[in-house]
Amino acid sequence: MSETTEAATAAERNTSADEAGKAVFSVRNLWKVFGPKAERIPHDESVTGLSQAELREKTGCTAAVRDVSFDVRKGEVFVVMGLSGSGKSTLVRCLTRLIEPTAGTLEFNGDDVIGMDKDRLRELRRHRASMVFQNFGLLPHRTVVDNVAYGLEIQGVGRAERRARAAEMVTKVGLDGLGERRPGQLSGGQQQRVGLARALAVDPEVLLFDEPFSALDPLIRRDMQEEVIRLHSEEGRTMVFITHDLNEALRLGDRIALMRDGQVVQLGTPEEIVANPADEYVRDFVRDVPREQVISVRRAMRPCKKGEADTGAALEPDTLVVDAVEAVARSGEHCRVVENGRTLGVVDNARLLNVVAGLTGEEDGGEQKAVAAV
Numbered sequence: 001m002s003e004t005t006e007a008a009t010a011a012e013r014n015t016s017a018d019e020a021g022k023a024v025f026s027v028r029n030l031w032k033v034f035g036p037k038a039e040r041i042p043h044d045e046s047v048t049g050l051s052q053a054e055l056r057e058k059t060g061c062t063a064a065v066r067d068v069s070f071d072v073r074k075g076e077v078f079v080v081m082g083l084s085g086s087g088k089s090t091l092v093r094c095l096t097r098l099i100e101p102t103a104g105t106l107e108f109n110g111d112d113v114i115g116m117d118k119d120r121l122r123e124l125r126r127h128r129a130s131m132v133f134q135n136f137g138l139l140p141h142r143t144v145v146d147n148v149a150y151g152l153e154i155q156g157v158g159r160a161e162r163r164a165r166a167a168e169m170v171t172k173v174g175l176d177g178l179g180e181r182r183p184g185q186l187s188g189g190q191q192q193r194v195g196l197a198r199a200l201a202v203d204p205e206v207l208l209f210d211e212p213f214s215a216l217d218p219l220i221r222r223d224m225q226e227e228v229i230r231l232h233s234e235e236g237r238t239m240v241f242i243t244h245d246l247n248e249a250l251r252l253g254d255r256i257a258l259m260r261d262g263q264v265v266q267l268g269t270p271e272e273i274v275a276n277p278a279d280e281y282v283r284d285f286v287r288d289v290p291r292e293q294v295i296s297v298r299r300a301m302r303p304c305k306k307g308e309a310d311t312g313a314a315l316e317p318d319t320l321v322v323d324a325v326e327a328v329a330r331s332g333e334h335c336r337v338v339e340n341g342r343t344l345g346v347v348d349n350a351r352l353l354n355v356v357a358g359l360t361g362e363e364d365g366g367e368q369k370a371v372a373a374v
């Protein structure tokens with residue numbers, strides 16, 4: 001992954017320089033195998049290479065997570081995406097050992113999660129990494145405020161304080177005036193906001209979302225996505241977000257891990273995944289994405305020809321192609337891609353059209369060569 005694309009992550013926008021980019025979760029060679037004698041599977045080379053179907057046939061086991069490694073960096077929205085059954089829920093539940101991993105290492109801020117005893121695990125789940133579930137998990141007989149306060153109650157926070165904090169969260173997620181209702185008196189979207197407020201109330205370092213919005217209708221879903229984006233940009237809280245919806249992944253993710261059959265087949269920024277899919281599976285996944293809305297001129301540009309470096313309007317490297325098309329049309333010539341006063345390359349009509357047509361990726365030039373040529 002290039003340093004330049006990393007520079008645009010929320011981690012660096014929202015956290016101090018020395019904190020940004022630090023791993024919150026650090027996952028190495030993680031496996032979760034369901035089935036008889038599951039623990040031998042990760043270490044048995046005669047079966048680790050088998051497909052899911054072959055593995056099931058031969059051993060009766062399912063490797064829901066297979067040899068997965070990644071870091072979730074402080075301040076980022078880390079999206080786990082994949083089709084149904086690809087292992088997303090299992091992976092995220094392994095992070096706080098709601099599901100016990102079969103093999104591999106797992107750290108939270110440098111602490112070994114696998115080695116944690118019951119008390120420390122409880123502390124991890126209650127204070128440091130809160131989960132927002134798809135089915136909201138609300139208590140039907142309690143009011144909204146008392147549902148939101150629930151996590152604080154478990155922590156032993158006194159009634160007055162927890163109700164005050166809960167009321168603050170209710171406002172934060174846009175439920176002002178509904179605090180005394182019960183969940184049954186709320187719409188699906190409102191219930192999901194209660195779930196979100198409850199997770200936020202304990203002020204966790206990381207929020208883990210397992211397809212929280214998939215039961216919501218599209219308009220409310222969009223609303224909730226915007227809520228997450230707003231909360232994230234206001235607070236810079238680290239988030240791990242599962243979805244099988246590519247548009248949701250592209251909208252929310254600073255980085256996306258794309259899973260297939262328990263493995264991470266590609267990990268990168270939305271732009272990297274769309275511009276440069278790792279294999280046919282990923283290419284298929286992103287086929288219908290409007291590329292001009294994801295790819296920036298940093299990736300689309302070509303080297304300057306003679307004289308071009310001093311002429312044409314200047315664009316920031318992060319300008320999306322869709323906006324650059326307009327700028328190029330307005331200027332009637334090429335535009336320069338300028339960073340800190342230095343021209344990195346240029347984009348013109350032909351170059352931008354290539355992106356829209358899917359002809360520009362790392363393989364045909366991309367950023368490195370363009371920079372090298374300046």
Ligand SMILES: Nc1ncnc2c1ncn2[C@@H]1O[C@H](COP(=O)(O)OP(=O)(O)OP(=O)(O)O)[C@@H](O)[C@H]1O
Pocket residue numbers: 034035062063064082083084085086087088089090091244
């Ligand atoms: N307790 C279990 N016992 C056996 N197999 C399981 C168990 N839980 C999950 N699996 C299997 O592990 C694989 C991954 O399941 P998982 O729930 O993680 O997928 P997912 O990506 O979250 O899917 P979805 O999008 O449908 O929620 C599936 O093949 C599933 O059948």
Ligand SMILES: [Mg+2]
Pocket residue numbers: 088089090211
């Ligand atoms: Mg799931």
